[in-house]
Amino acid sequence: MCSGSSPKERAAMNNTQLELRVESDVVAARQTGREMARELGFGVADQTRLATAISELTRNVIVHAGEGVCRIYDRSDAQAARVQVVAEDKGAGIPDIEQAMAQGFSTGGGLGAGLPGAKRLVQEFDIESEPGHTKVTIAITKPRVRVA
Amino acid sequence: MRIPILPFENVLVASIQVDLTDQDTLQFQHDVLQKVDETEAEGLVIDITALDVVDSFMARVINETAQMARVLGAEVVLCGMQPSVALTLTEMGRQLVGVETALNLDQGVANVQRLVTEREGGHEQHAA
Numbered sequence: 001m002c003s004g005s006s007p008k009e010r011a012a013m014n015n016t017q018l019e020l021r022v023e024s025d026v027v028a029a030r031q032t033g034r035e036m037a038r039e040l041g042f043g044v045a046d047q048t049r050l051a052t053a054i055s056e057l058t059r060n061v062i063v064h065a066g067e068g069v070c071r072i073y074d075r076s077d078a079q080a081a082r083v084q085v086v087a088e089d090k091g092a093g094i095p096d097i098e099q100a101m102a103q104g105f106s107t108g109g110g111l112g113a114g115l116p117g118a119k120r121l122v123q124e125f126d127i128e129s130e131p132g133h134t135k136v137t138i139a140i141t142k143p144r145v146r147v148a
Numbered sequence: 149m150r151i152p153i154l155p156f157e158n159v160l161v162a163s164i165q166v167d168l169t170d171q172d173t174l175q176f177q178h179d180v181l182q183k184v185d186e187t188e189a190e191g192l193v194i195d196i197t198a199l200d201v202v203d204s205f206m207a208r209v210i211n212e213t214a215q216m217a218r219v220l221g222a223e224v225v226l227c228g229m230q231p232s233v234a235l236t237l238t239e240m241g242r243q244l245v246g247v248e249t250a251l252n253l254d255q256g257v258a259n260v261q262r263l264v265t266e267r268e269g270g271h272e273q274h275a276a
Contacts (some may be wrong), residue, residue, distance in 0.1 A: 023169040030201055031167065048200060048232035052240070055203040059170070103241060112205050119241030 014039070014074040020058050020089075021067045030055045033085055034092060036072055040081040042142055049121040050140050057087035057136050063105045065091025065134065077140065084124075084139040094129040101127070110143040151176045151184045159191035159260050160184060160222075163255070165198045173206055177213045184222045191260035192217050195253050197228030201202065202237060207245060214247040223263035227256030 014036055018029050033050040041052070054070070061068035068089030075082040094100045103116045115136075119125040124139035149172045163178055166172075184192060196202065202210070203235065204210040216225040227250040237245055248263065252255040 023171050027167050044232045047236055049237050051201045052203050052236045091194055120239050
């Protein structure tokens with residue numbers, strides 16, 4: 001397979017920053033992430049995993065912090081296609097990350113499946129939180145098919 | 149954003165055709181329960197063919213809606229889930245979908261009719 005532009009050129013065009021203020025921003029963020037994954041050659045299953053994980057993270061921002069930002073990056077290189085998503089807010093922070101990552105723990109009235117569920121859907125998952133700043137970074141990766 | 153909820157024989161059919169916000173999802177829950185109550189429907193089929201994301205919030209609301217509709221007296225079947233959505237929900241956690249499901253609308257309506265018949269049969273047996 002051969003793509004028209006180099007990964008670097010596409011990256012510059014594709015990186016997106018979305019403000020998270022209202023519920024429809026969650027929909028916009030997951031649709032944007034899905035679109036980038038699709039453009040980079042990820043299959044429908046990976047597109048859906050990423051869109052669902054973005055939905056969980058961006059909802060957390062709006063429910064717990066009121067507002068924040070979601071950035072979606074094309075981090076592809078010669079070896080692999082990679083979409084990285086950062087959801088960041090200036091809310092109260094997560095007091096106990098270990099507890100927040102446990103299946104079934106919820107402070108937002110949900111099932112408590114959001115964060116641990118999102119983690120299961122992606123290859124990379126990182127969470128940092130302190131009062132006034134929470135940042136969750138996820139990424140999906142797909143090795144490029146080599147033509148022998 | 150309102151989802152149309154249509155009467156079909158003795159059941160209701162609701163087909164979600166757009167990507168819903170959380171508020172839209174809760175509005176749908178409210179509308180569908182109201183409609184079950186008003187029409188005294190015996191069954192409810194929720195078609196999610198067009199949904200390409202069902203996250204934990206949507207899954208919870210769908211499950212709760214089904215429970216509430218059952219309490220009102222209507223059987224519920226969810227149909228048309230995309231394979232990638234089924235995959236994602238299963239990977240996220242096992243208990244996310246606790247509703248009877250069917251592949252498509254035809255089977256959804258057939259299944260909900262079967263559930264209604266079974267329930268009526270059960271009642272008769274109990275009475276006898």
